[in-house]
Amino acid sequence: MQLNSNVPDGPLESKWDDYKAHLKLVNPANKRKYHVIVVGTGLAGASAAASLAELGYKVTAFTYHDSPRRAHSIAAQGGINAAKNYQNDGDSVYRLFYDTVKGGDFRAREANVYRLAQVSVNIIDQCVAQGVPFAREYGGYLANRSFGGAQVSRTFYARGQTGQQLLLGAYQALERQIGLGSVKMHCKNEMLDLVIVDGRARGIVSRDLVTGAISTHMADAVLMCTGGYGNVFYLSTNAKACNVTAAFRAYKRGAAFGNPCYTQIHPTCIPVSGDYQSKLTLMSESLRNDGRIWVPKQKGDTRPPDQIPEGERDYYLERKYPSYGNLSPRDIASRAAKEACDAGRGVGPGGKGVYLDFADAIERLGIEVVRDRYSNLFEMYERITGEDPYKVPMRIYPAVHYTMGGLWVDYDLMSSIPGLFVLGEANFSDHGANRLGASALMQGLADGYFVVPYTLGGYLAKGGFDKVSAEGPEAKAARVASQEKVQRLLAIKGKRTPASFHRELGKIMWDYCGMARNEAGLKKALELIPALRAEFWSNLSIPGTGEELNQTLEHALRVADFMEFAELMCLDALHRNESAGGHFREEYQTEDGEALRNDEDFCYVAAWEYAGESTRPILHKEPLTFESVELATRSYK
Amino acid sequence: MQLRLHIWRQAGPSAEGMLKTYDIGNVSEHMSFLEMLDVLNEELMLKGEEPVAFDHDCREGICGTCGMVINGRPHGPASRTTACQLHMRSFKDGDEIYIEPWRASAFPVVKDLVVDRTSLDRIIQKGGFVSVNTGNALDGNTLPVSKIDADLAMDAASCIGCGACVAACPNASAMLFTAAKIGHLGMLPQGQAERSTRAMRMVLHMDAEGFGGCSNQYECEAACPKGISVDWIARMNRDFVKSSVVGRE
Numbered sequence: 061m062q063l064n065s066n067v068p069d070g071p072l073e074s075k076w077d078d079y080k081a082h083l084k085l086v087n088p089a090n091k092r093k094y095h096v097i098v099v100g101t102g103l104a105g106a107s108a109a110a111s112l113a114e115l116g117y118k119v120t121a122f123t124y125h126d127s128p129r130r131a132h133s134i135a136a137q138g139g140i141n142a143a144k145n146y147q148n149d150g151d152s153v154y155r156l157f158y159d160t161v162k163g164g165d166f167r168a169r170e171a172n173v174y175r176l177a178q179v180s181v182n183i184i185d186q187c188v189a190q191g192v193p194f195a196r197e198y199g200g201y202l203a204n205r206s207f208g209g210a211q212v213s214r215t216f217y218a219r220g221q222t223g224q225q226l227l228l229g230a231y232q233a234l235e236r237q238i239g240l241g242s243v244k245m246h247c248k249n250e251m252l253d254l255v256i257v258d259g260r261a262r263g264i265v266s267r268d269l270v271t272g273a274i275s276t277h278m279a280d281a282v283l284m285c286t287g288g289y290g291n292v293f294y295l296s297t298n299a300k301a302c303n304v305t306a307a308f309r310a311y312k313r314g315a316a317f318g319n320p321c322y323t324q325i326h327p328t329c330i331p332v333s334g335d336y337q338s339k340l341t342l343m344s345e346s347l348r349n350d351g352r353i354w355v356p357k358q359k360g361d362t363r364p365p366d367q368i369p370e371g372e373r374d375y376y377l378e379r380k381y382p383s384y385g386n387l388s389p390r391d392i393a394s395r396a397a398k399e400a401c402d403a404g405r406g407v408g409p410g411g412k413g414v415y416l417d418f419a420d421a422i423e424r425l426g427i428e429v430v431r432d433r434y435s436n437l438f439e440m441y442e443r444i445t446g447e448d449p450y451k452v453p454m455r456i457y458p459a460v461h462y463t464m465g466g467l468w469v470d471y472d473l474m475s476s477i478p479g480l481f482v483l484g485e486a487n488f489s490d491h492g493a494n495r496l497g498a499s500a501l502m503q504g505l506a507d508g509y510f511v512v513p514y515t516l517g518g519y520l521a522k523g524g525f526d527k528v529s530a531e532g533p534e535a536k537a538a539r540v541a542s543q544e545k546v547q548r549l550l551a552i553k554g555k556r557t558p559a560s561f562h563r564e565l566g567k568i569m570w571d572y573c574g575m576a577r578n579e580a581g582l583k584k585a586l587e588l589i590p591a592l593r594a595e596f597w598s599n600l601s602i603p604g605t606g607e608e609l610n611q612t613l614e615h616a617l618r619v620a621d622f623m624e625f626a627e628l629m630c631l632d633a634l635h636r637n638e639s640a641g642g643h644f645r646e647e648y649q650t651e652d653g654e655a656l657r658n659d660e661d662f663c664y665v666a667a668w669e670y671a672g673e674s675t676r677p678i679l680h681k682e683p684l685t686f687e688s689v690e691l692a693t694r695s696y697k
Numbered sequence: 698m699q700l701r702l703h704i705w706r707q708a709g710p711s712a713e714g715m716l717k718t719y720d721i722g723n724v725s726e727h728m729s730f731l732e733m734l735d736v737l738n739e740e741l742m743l744k745g746e747e748p749v750a751f752d753h754d755c756r757e758g759i760c761g762t763c764g765m766v767i768n769g770r771p772h773g774p775a776s777r778t779t780a781c782q783l784h785m786r787s788f789k790d791g792d793e794i795y796i797e798p799w800r801a802s803a804f805p806v807v808k809d810l811v812v813d814r815t816s817l818d819r820i821i822q823k824g825g826f827v828s829v830n831t832g833n834a835l836d837g838n839t840l841p842v843s844k845i846d847a848d849l850a851m852d853a854a855s856c857i858g859c860g861a862c863v864a865a866c867p868n869a870s871a872m873l874f875t876a877a878k879i880g881h882l883g884m885l886p887q888g889q890a891e892r893s894t895r896a897m898r899m900v901l902h903m904d905a906e907g908f909g910g911c912s913n914q915y916e917c918e919a920a921c922p923k924g925i926s927v928d929w930i931a932r933m934n935r936d937f938v939k940s941s942v943v944g945r946e
Contacts, residue, residue: 111831126752130760146838180832189834191827191887193851200841218851224759225854232826241823247815270807299754333727336736339756373845440758443775443782444729444837509831557742559735603747608709609808611750612742 061316061669063682065172066470072688076175079471080514084521090608091116094520095279097264098122099145099251099306101234102131103227103501104484105285107508110233113242115513118463118490120277121234121243122266124250124301124614129231132287132299133504137437139205140214142180147204151212153177158689160499163209163389164464164492165641165657166691167319169473169665169684172489173283179510180502184216187507190229194218203548207497208345209389209696211697215498220344220436226501230508251306252542254262254313254480255535261310261480262528263535265542269614272607276530276539280520281479283512284310288463288485289410290323292622292629293574294566296460297329297342304625305617307467307486311628315475316667316680318488320625321633323641324495324642325575326461327393330444330454331413338690341444344437345497348386350421350430351454353377355414359404365415365453367466367537376400384696391494391642391655392696394458398575399653401457410454417453448690458575462500464491465640468667468682470513473507476667481516483507487664493641534601546606549616558616561596565619565626578646582634586627593623628668628677635679638662659691698790700722702737704749707806714806716795726786726936730773731756731763750809758782758922759809761857764864765810766797771861771920779922799860799938801869803907814860816906817874823902824895825878827887840886850884853877855923865920868909873905873917876933879926881937893944896936 068079086094098109106128109121125131126428143156145621157177161168184202188194194216195203204213218225224302237243248269255263255276263278289304290296311317328343354375356368376396388396400406407413422430427450431438438449445455466488467475473489475482484504491499529535572585596619604610639648639655640662648656665682700720707714721737728736731753738748751884753763758779765780767773773783786795796810804812842850854877879896882888888895904910911930918927 080904107831114830125762126814127755127858129818130754132755132760132764135755135757135759144837169908182832184837185834186829186831188837188840189827189829189887191850191882191885193847193854193881193885194837195851196842196844196847198844200843201838219855221759221855225851228854232821233829233831234817235821236826236828238818247818299760300756301754336725336728336732338729338735341757440782443758443778443784446727446784446786471794513831555743557739559739601742603742603745606706609750609811612748614770 061476061678061680063468063476063667063680065169065315065682066472067169068471072171072174075171076178083514083518086517086521088116092118094118095120096281096283096285097277097279098285099264100131100285100287100486101128102133102285102287102484103230103504105371106227106230106234106484106510107129107285107505108285108690109243110230110237110285111509111513112516113237119237119243120246120279122246122249122251122264124248124269126247128234128245129228131227132302133227133301133501134224136501137220137342138207138346139222139498140183140216140226141207141214141498142184142216143177143214143501144181144184146202148212151214153697155212156180156214159210160490160496161357161492161689162313162694163496165496165655165694166492166659166663167482167640167684168492168687169489170686170688174449175511176490176503176506179506182510183502183505187226187229190233192218192225192229205346206387206391208387209350209496211427216608217407219348220346220434223501226505232503240353240477251309252617253309253538254454255538256313256477257528257532257534258476258526263530265538267542270609270611272605274539274543276535278528278530278535280449280525281481281516283481283483284467285483285508286486288466290463291368291624292566292626293460293569294562295332295337295340295570297326297340300339303621305618308621308625310467310475310477310480312670313477314670315477315480316468316669317465317542317628318665318667319465319632320629320668321573321636321643322464322493322641323460324390324462324464325394325458326395326454327458328416329459330441331408331457341440342459342461343454343456347416347434347437351386351416351418351434352420353386353414353416355405355407361405365407365417369562374405381696383517385627388696389494389496391644394575397458398688413457415453416456418449419453422450440602462495464488464493464495468665472519473512474515474519481512483512493643546617549613549620550597550602550606552600554601556579558600558602558612558619561592561600562615562619562622565589565592569626569629573633576644576646577633579634582630585630586634589623589627589630596620596623604620631677632666632668636662657693663691698726698785698788700724700788701793703741703793703795706749706809709808724785726784728785729756729781730767730783730785731781753781753809754935756781759857761859764799764859764861766799766864768795771799771864777922777924777940799864801863801908803869803871804860804863816908817860817871818900819906820871820875820902821878823898824891825882825899828880828891842885846884850881853881853884853925853929856925857923859922861920861922862917863886863908865916866909867914867916868912870911871903871908872923872930872933873925873927874909875899876929879933880929880937883932892936893940896933897940897944900933900937
């Protein structure tokens with residue numbers, strides 16, 4: 061496998077404009093002759109499907125939800141970054157680019173990130189035109205707030221429901237195209253495999269979740285916008301159905317997987333309350349604008365928070381990182397919380413929590429202002445915990461939230477399989493080893509609205525697409541393989557449920573490949589995972605059949621892929637002998653416990669190529685070269 | 698706590714359904730309602746029985762996927778709360794709980810508590826958007842929107858499309874859902890060009906899908922997990938009447 065990032069030549073600032081200006085084009089009358097499959101209809105997928113249909117391409121889209129409006133992009137709370145500099149506070153495309161590269165601990169591809177910062181401004185304009193009800197100032201102009209990892213105010217928001225409003229904007233644009241007949245939408249349909257003909261991605265195998273029918277769909281190109289794999293940990297802030305299956309199937313068909321070990325642990329989530337816990341809930345990072353994070357100075361201090369005097373509290377983020385304080389980047393804030401709890405200073409049941417306290421904000425701003433800013437989040441917290449955060453500080457703890465790793469893509473967002481494009485969280489490209497807050501929405505929409513409509517055209521314009529049929533040998537083989545897999549799972553008839561295996565796998569991953577990792581732990585995980593997988597394939601129980609709505613079977617199919625994928629993650633984490641962003645290896649830290657990068661040996665993208673069932677995957681390295689920024693040790697002090 | 702659950706079981710769209718009774722123990726007050734159902738399902742599976750099918754996804758009250766009628770109320774007893782955000786501290790030891798799917802002819806049952814709500818998407822397809830292609834937009838700040846209008850638009854736009862309003866309505870009307878979208882876009886300058894055609898097409902399609910009309914019961918507002926006001930229905934009716942009189946369709 062030869063990986064070429066295809067980053068165009070020329071100065072960073074003009075690469076994208078020059079490249080667009082010279083891309084081959086498809087004649088408007090010819091666009092309808094090209095058929096594109098879009099898998100996943102969250103921010104990236106819905107925006108891409110709508111934009112491509114507007115251009116005139118024939119689009120077929122798939123989602124496992126009952127409607128495209130359910131995708132988990134909808135749960136993003138805080139906001140979306142854009143280098144508008146409406147606040148006159150010194151923001152610029154370069155500064156957003158630099159903050160993103162630095163926030164990613166210098167492990168992202170420079171040219172992609174610059175392009176992201178450039179198109180960020182167009183995203184806001186597009187969304188406003190669609191009627192996204194962004195927050196406004198009294199004069200009627202767009203409002204901004206601050207987010208972690210930045211010293212300017214560049215985050216646009218719609219209350220605490222920014223992801224919902226942006227997704228509904230893209231969803232409405234998509235529904236408009238469905239109504240016009242330019243997009244054929246398949247809801248409750250899950251991709252199970254990729255079909256490759258003559259070395260190019262030409263179709264997918266999907267399962268109708270209501271009837272169980274497995275069928276093949278063919279096209280000229282496939283866009284995968286299938287989100288992240290945080291649910292490999294079982295407990296995460298992801299929605300229950302989020303999974304790695306589409307991406308992992310593409311990997312097994314030859315797409316390189318980039319940096320699978322880079323996972324983001326979000327510092328402000330509601331702590332686990334019991335074994336029955338099914339998911340974790342995020343409390344928006346925007347709360348850190350006004351909330352102060354602290355733990356008692358004394359180990360094992362069990363007094364209620366209001367009885368701990370100011371002098372006996374440790375506002376550890378403000379102490380350790382005075383210039384960013386409570387708005388330190390997510391990886392840093394998460395590790396600091398873990399450190400405090402590991403030292404026995406955690407609060408709440410089991411000592412797995414720290415306080416996020418609004419008492420000062422309420423005193424400074426008044427309860428009404430705090431209510432105006434955060435009421436929906438405060439209500440959600442109270443609903444889940446039964447505690448009122450206006451009176452008692454919130455208890456929070458880090459939880460798995462986002463995966464920076466994903467399928468490797470080049471500058472065109474095309475994977476190592478020609479014709480397979482990967483957008484949004486499913487690709488690896490823009491966030492390096494750590495994503496800044498309010499950047500996921502930006503990336504998903506950048507890819508879908510403003511990047512792929514150009515680069516896909518460039519690919520299709522090259523032509524050479526022979527007619528392919530769903531009854532061709534490759535399509536048929538892929539379909540039969542998926543059908544056999546379903547039958548194999550149903551035939552095990554063992555004693556354990558998919559959920560119990562998933563929970564056990566998640567515990568292994570959290571313990572050994574979670575917030576802090578070390579060589580011995582990762583090696584242990586690499587022994588435990590295959591053993592658990594073997595038990596999965598011999599002791600799984602799925603009631604019902606494959607020819608009906610069977611949610612247990614759906615879960616089993618997803619867990620089966622997590623079982624294999626988990627190993628790849630651990631391998632990647634084990635090979636990366638450095639700490640970078642969300643990947644913290646205990647062996648590699650500075651004297652004061654900060655991540656210690658090794659630019660000499662690890663300034664590259666680790667792209668893994670599948671090499672067969674029992675063979676170690678092949679590691680390819682895409683060196684990261686930085687022309688416009690200097691590699692520096694991140695400091696938020 | 699110990700609970701007795703009466704759950705609607707229906708094998709498929711054309712199968713006959715019935716309430717079946719299940720006893721469940723060791724329910725913690727910190728569990729969410731859906732976590733309680735997870736525990737029940739794990740128990741059923743270990744006994745070799747089919748688990749209860751129910752829709753859910755984000756489990757934080759925003760995706761609109763979950764929905765079930767709990768003791769006669771869509772999403773259960775807590776106000777402004779989706780089923781996934783309802784916690785067992787709303788119940789007490791020994792309670793009997795009746796759990797049923799949304800009931801509306803425009804929402805056919807798929808299995809157990811899962812219903813087909815694609816009719817709501819088809820209403821959106823008739824006009825629940827601003828027709829602006831990608832790349833058309835002017836700078837976001839060229840069009841000031843008063844904070845009051847933006848906030849009101851946001852109130853309407855916070856609809857999660859769960860369908861509780863339909864399930865609560867004695868006429869199974871989708872007026873609140875449709876009015877929320879028409880209201881959201883109609884409050885904003887961006888939505889004015891299509892305001893008249895939007896109201897006409899969406900309302901007519903709502904009828905075509907088999908949703909009933911509004912008879913001012915206001916059950917929809919009471920059941921809405923996002924607290925969307927019935928005032929939006931009045932506003933939609935004005936847009937619709939105006940469109941019928943002066944509209945060019």
